[in-house]
Amino acid sequence: MDLMNEDRYRDEVRTLFYKLGYVDFYEKKLKSRNIIIRASAVDKLGKMLSEPSVGKLIEMLKTKNTETIAVTVRALSKIKSTEALKGILDHLPTLLHESLIAQKAMNTSLTSFGASAVPPLIEYGRKHSDPRILSSILEVLSNTSADSAVCLFAVEHIKHSDAEIRAKALKVLGNVDTESIAFEQNLVLPLLEDPVWFVRLQAVRALGNLHYRKAIDFMGGLLLDQNWQVRDAAATALTKFGNDSIDIFLKFLKYRDLYAKESICEEIEKTNFSSMLIENLASENREIQAKSREILHVMHSLHFSTPLREYLKRSKNEAIGQEIRLLINEGSEA
The missing domain is CATH 1.25.10.10 (Leucine-rich Repeat Variant)
Incomplete structure (x- = not known):
């Protein structure tokens, strides 16, 4: 067998x-x-x-x-x-x-049926309105390559009255390769304010995966969401935009909400975003350099210093190393 x-x-x-x-x-x-x-x-x-x-x-x-x-x-x-x-x-x-x-x-x-099942599943989904059936079909489609037909089917359901259907449709859209398939990504923006937390969660994840830069400011608002999973997802999604999201992070790291600031720092530390910030310390763009340093300073003050210390152990870039040592010393003096 x-x-x-x-x-x-x-x-x-x-x-x-x-x-x-x-x-x-x-x-x-x-x-x-x-x-x-x-x-x-x-x-x-x-x-x-x-x-x-x-x-x-x-x-x-x-x-x-x-x-x-x-x-x-x-x-x-x-x-x-x-x-x-x-x-x-x-x-x-x-x-x-x-x-x-x-x-x-x-x-x-x-x-398990694979890509060959996609056309009949979409056809079946259009014939049935039962939320449980639609939920199953969208969940299956979210685990396949999202072609134009899959994308269209998902878009048709992002405004569904059932929150689970909306969330599953967003999960599908988050897998779309926007270089080969075009759809109106701005249709996802209103769902960042959906009353149901797991819909907001999938919306911010989708926009992060899609690298939809016009959504950065809207996604930033979720850094203070009442649900911690949404906050963490928003921070993770924003790290995918590189330097374009520095202003958003800096804005919210200046807030008094300690828990929110710690959540942001934790997500930055877990991703390559912290490495980018460190490399920016040697950037010729003085504005980017200064803002990156400020974020790293806040992180260090909140005891999220592991990326800094790890960099000192392995790097041979003396200019960046010197900046990091200054940051750490500033924190010690404070």
């Missing part, structure tokens, strides 16, 4: 299973009254990638036994045929509505 995982042996082993009667043997086991035997047979047919068995496996989705359904969905997702996908989608409303399978398990199985 392990040889099925190797491409060069797969077809030969699959043919061998047919000739030796294993497929027929396990298909007959599907009729057993014993749930464990049925589930084991389903699992074996899935591992054998038995496409001729798909019709019989789909019938197993009509049972009300959650374990059997979970094993069957996994088996069909291993086979990955068009018929297998259609079978799952045909039963999806009932399976989710009656809680016969966990949504996360369904999402994982649908994702």
Whole structure:
């Protein structure tokens, strides 16, 4: 059975299973009254990638036994045929509505079908308004390459009345390669003020991934968001804009909110942004140099000095090293 995982042996082993009667043997086991035997047979047919068995496996989705359904969905997702996908989608409303399978398990199985499943999933999503179905489809699409069709489908749902749908749509848009696919990124901006925190979270992440520079000032406002996860995500997203976000960070590091300042410093320290600030100490642009130094000074005063000390240990740039030593000494004197 392990040889099925190797491409060069797969077809030969699959043919061998047919000739030796294993497929027929396990298909007959599907009729057993014993749930464990049925589930084991389903699992074996899935591992054998038995496409001729798909019709019989789909019938197993009509049972009300959650374990059997979970094993069957996994088996069909291993086979990955068009018929297998259609079978799952045909039963999806009932399976989710009656809680016969966990949504996360369904999402994982649908994702296993790969890129070939994207067109039928989008077509299916346009025919159903059930939030649970749309949520599953968008979650699966967020784990695939976002082509123009996927992007359009996500844009169609960013204003959905269901917060989870809005969040999943934003998650999809955050994966769009804007160099090859164009869409109106400004449509995401209003969602930075969404009343639901996890929608704001996905909005700021998406805009950071998209490097939408027009959003920098709006994203900065989330550095003081009431939800700590949104604040952290905003700081992380802003670090992706390089020097363009220095003014925003400096503005909020001058606030009296100590917790907010510490959150910003922590995210800067965790990313390459701190390295950029240190390199800026030798910048020919005096404004960038001064602002970078000021941010590093604030970080040091709040005990976020690890990047500075690590740089001194490994760098041979004496000019930057001297600036760092001055920063550290200033902090000690204060």
